[in-house]
Amino acid sequence: MQGVPESCGRITGGIFSGFEGKEVCVPSCGDCVAAFSFCEMGAEVFAADISCGQIENARKRAEGKNYNIKFLHSDSMSLNELSNDFFDLVYTSNGVHVWIRDFAAMYKNFSRILKKGGIYIMFDTHPWSRPFDKEGLEAGKFVIRKPYEETGPFPDDVTYDWRIQDYVNAFAVSGFSILRMEEFHSIPEDLPNHNYLSDKNDEPDKYDWHKNPCAALPQCLGFVCRKPG
Numbered sequence: 001m002q003g004v005p006e007s008c009g010r011i012t013g014g015i016f017s018g019f020e021g022k023e024v025c026v027p028s029c030g031d032c033v034a035a036f037s038f039c040e041m042g043a044e045v046f047a048a049d050i051s052c053g054q055i056e057n058a059r060k061r062a063e064g065k066n067y068n069i070k071f072l073h074s075d076s077m078s079l080n081e082l083s084n085d086f087f088d089l090v091y092t093s094n095g096v097h098v099w100i101r102d103f104a105a106m107y108k109n110f111s112r113i114l115k116k117g118g119i120y121i122m123f124d125t126h127p128w129s130r131p132f133d134k135e136g137l138e139a140g141k142f143v144i145r146k147p148y149e150e151t152g153p154f155p156d157d158v159t160y161d162w163r164i165q166d167y168v169n170a171f172a173v174s175g176f177s178i179l180r181m182e183e184f185h186s187i188p189e190d191l192p193n194h195n196y197l198s199d200k201n202d203e204p205d206k207y208d209w210h211k212n213p214c215a216a217l218p219q220c221l222g223f224v225c226r227k228p229g
Contacts (some may be wrong), residue, residue: 019043022088025113027076027106028096032058032069039067039092046082048074077105090114092122094220098159103170111174116229120176123222126183129214130161142213167223176225182219191192 020042026035029047032052039062047069049055055071062069074081076092077100090110100106110120128149136143144155168207171178209216 003150013157019089023115024085024089024091025087026091027074027079027110028092028099029058029097030054032061034091035069035092036062036065036067039069044088045069046072048072048076048079048082050075068158076100077102077109079109079113084112085115087114087199088118090120092124094124096122096161097124097167100162101160102152102187103162103166104158104173107170107174107176111227114227116227118227118229119179120225120227121223123182123220126218126221127163128217129219147184164221167221171223171225174227177228178223178225180222180224182220184220184222185215185218 018041019038022043023046024038024043025048026032026038027048027051029035032047035045035047035058045067047055047058048071048173050073051060052073055073058069059071062071072081076096090113097103107120114120131144131146132149133143133145146161148163150164151166152158154160167176205211209213
């Protein structure tokens with residue numbers, strides 16, 4: 001998971017401008033960088049993850065920084081430990097959705113735990129890159145490894161390559177209204193090790209689309225949605 005300020009600023013366009021005193025849930029919190037960022041901005045933060053190890057590691061780091069974060073061992077597709085109509089904001093960041101097998105279940109529960117009028121913000125890797133072979137892209141070649149419509153699960157790591165329509169349809173069946181969609185380029189603050197599908201941070205040419213064709217296309221996809229109220 002990655003941090004909050006850069007991605008939220010571009011995605012929201014001022015729709016959700018402050019976090020002071022807000023009840024914020026970060027499902028699939030991973031390393032909790034996002035949860036820590038919300039805490040620093042004055043939010044009351046609940047961080048949940050299906051991995052007990054991730055939660056315990058994050059809890060120890062939070063204690064060392066005196067962050068008052070409530071940690072929960074919870075599956076993002078159910079969130080049974082969380083109450084209905086409680087949160088002002090639910091946020092997920094890069095790397096969450098590849099592990100989710102049931103979008104509709106997850107988003108229905110995001111809607112359930114949000115207050116009426118509550119906001120959901122997400123950003124993740126743009127689906128355009130999923131069909132392409134990473135090694136080919138790093139060499140400046142677009143080599144297809146699978147069809148865009150093939151979403152998984154993929155047996156090697158049980159992950160999923162969801163499409164834009166899968167996000168939008170899940171929002172719709174969960175009752176969310178889409179306020180904003182943003183397709184944007186990654187920067188080191190958001191994806192420090194994966195800019196334009198290159199793991200090398202010392203390659204200035206990777207941001208020049210004339211030299212790296214991947215840089216001509218957006219790296220990230222973001223949505224802001226609202227629970228009706």
